Structures are given as C-alpha cells and as structure tokens.
Amino acid sequence: MDRFRYMDGVATVRLADAACTGCGMCEEVCPHGIFAVAEGKARILDRDACMECGACAMNCPTKAISVNPGVGCAAAILNGWLSGSKPSCGCGG
Amino acid sequence: MSEEKGGGCCAPSSGNASPCCGGGSMSKAVLRYEDTFMDGQVDTPAGPVPRVHSRIGRRDLLGRWRVRWGIGRDRYRVAPGLYALGAPDGNAPVLVTANYKMTFDVVRRDAAGLDAWILVLDTRGINVWCAAGEGTFGTEEVIRRVTEARLAEVVNHRKLVLPQLGAPGVAAHEVRKGCGFSVVYGPVRSRDIHSFLEAGMKASPEMRRVVFPTVDRLVLTPVEITGLLRPAGWSAVALFLLAGIGPGVFSLGAAWERGFSAVAVLAAGILAGAVVTPVLLPWLPGRAFSVKGGMAGGILAACAVMWRHGAVETPAAFALLLAMTAVSSFVAMNFTGATPFTSPSGVEKEMRRALPVQAGLTVLAGLLWVGGAFLR
Numbered sequence: 001m002d003r004f005r006y007m008d009g010v011a012t013v014r015l016a017d018a019a020c021t022g023c024g025m026c027e028e029v030c031p032h033g034i035f036a037v038a039e040g041k042a043r044i045l046d047r048d049a050c051m052e053c054g055a056c057a058m059n060c061p062t063k064a065i066s067v068n069p070g071v072g073c074a075a076a077i078l079n080g081w082l083s084g085s086k087p088s089c090g091c092g093g
Numbered sequence: 094m095s096e097e098k099g100g101g102c103c104a105p106s107s108g109n110a111s112p113c114c115g116g117g118s119m120s121k122a123v124l125r126y127e128d129t130f131m132d133g134q135v136d137t138p139a140g141p142v143p144r145v146h147s148r149i150g151r152r153d154l155l156g157r158w159r160v161r162w163g164i165g166r167d168r169y170r171v172a173p174g175l176y177a178l179g180a181p182d183g184n185a186p187v188l189v190t191a192n193y194k195m196t197f198d199v200v201r202r203d204a205a206g207l208d209a210w211i212l213v214l215d216t217r218g219i220n221v222w223c224a225a226g227e228g229t230f231g232t233e234e235v236i237r238r239v240t241e242a243r244l245a246e247v248v249n250h251r252k253l254v255l256p257q258l259g260a261p262g263v264a265a266h267e268v269r270k271g272c273g274f275s276v277v278y279g280p281v282r283s284r285d286i287h288s289f290l291e292a293g294m295k296a297s298p299e300m301r302r303v304v305f306p307t308v309d310r311l312v313l314t315p316v317e318i319t320g321l322l323r324p325a326g327w328s329a330v331a332l333f334l335l336a337g338i339g340p341g342v343f344s345l346g347a348a349w350e351r352g353f354s355a356v357a358v359l360a361a362g363i364l365a366g367a368v369v370t371p372v373l374l375p376w377l378p379g380r381a382f383s384v385k386g387g388m389a390g391g392i393l394a395a396c397a398v399m400w401r402h403g404a405v406e407t408p409a410a411f412a413l414l415l416a417m418t419a420v421s422s423f424v425a426m427n428f429t430g431a432t433p434f435t436s437p438s439g440v441e442k443e444m445r446r447a448l449p450v451q452a453g454l455t456v457l458a459g460l461l462w463v464g465g466a467f468l469r
Contacts, residue, residue, distance in 0.1 A: 004305060004374070004375065004432075004434045005380060005434075006380055006434055006435045006436060006439045007380055007381070007436070007438075007439035007442055007443060008380075010436060010438040010439045010442050011436050011438060011439070012438055025265065028257075028278055028296075028301070029257060029260035029278055030301075031257065031258065031281060031301070031302060031303040031433065032302065032303070032434065033298065033301065033302055049434075050436060051433065051434050051435060051436045052436040052437055052438060053225075053226070053260075053261045054226075054261045055225075055257075055260035055261040058260065058261055058262070058263065058264050059260055059263070059264055059265050059266070061266045068437070068438065069226075069261065069437075070226075070437035071226055071430065071437060072429055072430070072432070072434075072435035072436045072437045072439060072440045073427075073429055073430025073431075073435075073437075073440065074382075074426045074427045074429045074430060074440055074443075074444055075427050075430055076430060076437075077437065077440055077441055077444060078444070087437065
C-alpha cells in the first residue's frame, strides 16, 4: 500500500539477527510486506510501513522478532489514558 | 477468511459508542440468522455436519446494511463450529474464519463452487482482524475448535487455511503442537480464495497486502457517524446553553437562533472529519490524520464563510473557522482505528501533539463566539 504512509520513525518492531532461522513466516504474515528473507536470514526492509499488528512476532518460532503490538486507534488510546489501563477498544475480549 | 478488505481494528465490528468491537455478552440470538444460510447436513465419520450454501439473500443484505450503520452489530453472529460448503470429502480444504456474520457471509459467498469445510471460531461476533488483535481469534480457540469438531476424523490431511489477517492472534507453530494441524495462511481477502487454492495454497504478494481503496473507506463512514451520535448530542446541548449567553444574561431566543447555527457547525465538522476526510484520505496532505482532518474542516469552513460573507459577523466567522477545523481534526483522528496501516506508536505520537492544538482551537472558537454576542 504505497499510497498510504503513516508516521515515520515510531514503529517498535525489531529483529534479532542471531536468533533468525530464515523460516520466512514473518514475510508470509506481514500485511505490509516489511520483511524479506535472503540467504537464510530475514531483514526488515521498510520499518516505517509497520503498523505493529504483531503477526510477525506471534508467528516467529524462534522469538527473533519483538514488537509492541496494539491497535492503532485514537479512541482506544484515549480510553487507555482516561482509564489508566492498556489501550482497549472496549471489547472486553 | 477476513471479510474486510481494509477495516483496521475497530470499524467493522462494534455498535456502541466505543468504536472498537462489540459488547461482551455471549450467544444472545446466536441462531437467529441460521435459516438464511443453512442447507441440510452432510454425514462424516465424526457425525453429521451442518451444510451451508453460498447464496446471499435479501435478509443477509439487510443485515449487512444494519450493522454498517451500527445497529445490533455486537449480536450479529453465527454459531461457532464446523460447517460444510458444497460436498466436501476427507481431502477437502478446511477454511477457518470468525463468527461475525458479515465475515461468514463473505466467506461462503467467495468460496462458492468449492467443496470445503468451514471452521468457525468463537470470536464473539467480531471480525477476524479485530478478534486477532484481541486474541479471541487465537491459538487456543483454533485448537479448541479443531478438537471439539473432531476434525482429525473428518479430514485425512492435517492442514488448516487461516486468513492472513488472523495471524496477529495465532502462532502457527503452537497450533501444530496443540492439535497436530499445520496452519497455512491464506490471502488477506476471501475473494482470492479460489486462486490461492488453485495455486496449491500459495498466495501471491498482492494477496498478502492490505489495501484501503475508496469503497472500503466509504462503507466505514456510517458507523463512524453513528458512533459519534451520543457525544455529538451532549455537545449540542452544551452549545444551545452557551448560545443563550449574551448582554441580557440569558436569552431563549438567542439560545435557539445562535445555538442552531453552532450545532450546524458541529455537524459540518463531524461530516468533514468522518466522511470527507476518510474518502479523500490519499489526497489530503500530511501523514497525521489530525492534519488531514483539520485541513478538510478548515477548507470547508472557509468556503462556508465566503459563501455567506456579509451575513456572518467577523468574530463568528473566525469562530466557525476554528471550530470546524478542530472538530474535523479530532473526528478524523478517530478514523485511525478503522484503517489498516496506522501503528499504535504513531497514533499516540500524533495524539500527544494534536490534542492540545484541538483543545486550544476549540476554546478560542468558544471565546470568539460567546464574546461576539456581547459586541453586537
């Protein structure tokens, strides 16, 4: 989705190179295609396109990826600030 | 498969004032919609499995229209469990989805012509993407439903096709450990399911990317508006009260006349932020939604002032300009929850900068407007 870009320099996604086995799950699940695997290792190509959904970290079998996942939703963040808890959409789920 | 092409967290799921997802109460009216899609049953080694058809009827369309307007959205569910589509056998693929009925409808429509099993998880009537974020479309629930449906007796293979947008909630390697089935992530959009299966369960890069075309943004706008009705109603009451303040302490006539125009400005600001901004999203300058929304509101307000110039006094004109910019900016910022590309870190950064500006503009607009009443 090249037409839509959001804030630069904020995404919390990180990849620990040493732990990566190059299995390619991150590349498969990322809805913005920020990963690419080459020569047995994944690389982050476009960190600023990350929306922090957490799919990559969730599906990384060696826990090489870390991200602070959540919903990029102003109302949820406002709810979190007002209630002093973790941002929530109010789903109770 | 996921029902939305875009649809970030919140938008497709909730109904009440809180923009994300639905309420918590379980299984109220779970069976209410069954007769719109049930089509007998098929026998399997694990017992009979209900069969569904692919047709979308008038009641399905009406139901979709209702939830798009936020009516009964948290009760729009199908019963979780295994369903058959067409005449699936032991080799047929297993498609996993959420129990939000709009999601389920899109999956059975897009899978028309396939002989497949559809495994519906209990996501409490929430779409795949939101439910994955909440964890209800999650590893545990996949394992539980596979076990409960005795899927290992129904099919010969050990593969589940999950929608790619379910991945934030599901650890594929854990599912395999937990029930012996391996997870294959299918395309983002269920309309690609045929191509995905024909390609031997391979998704092209296009099938893996979320996009957010104009139509997708447009269908999300009604629920943005209905979600704002309550706060907008309270704001309108406050505006009518403020409108009465003037040289005569409080005037009912002024409250009515000036209040009416203030509420019109509020409504215009909401429309600018909740409809105009989402539709024009790619063409409005800036990255921050508050900037895009402020721009849309400001430009529309400027047009209104020019159109009515002479009829509006100068302080009121400035108040109109500032208020519409602030309201539109705030409302547009809330649309971040409906988009599939805004990160929480980004939204938080944007809000820390934008909220003080929006509050400042609102206060200034209020002072100009109330002050203007004394200058007449």
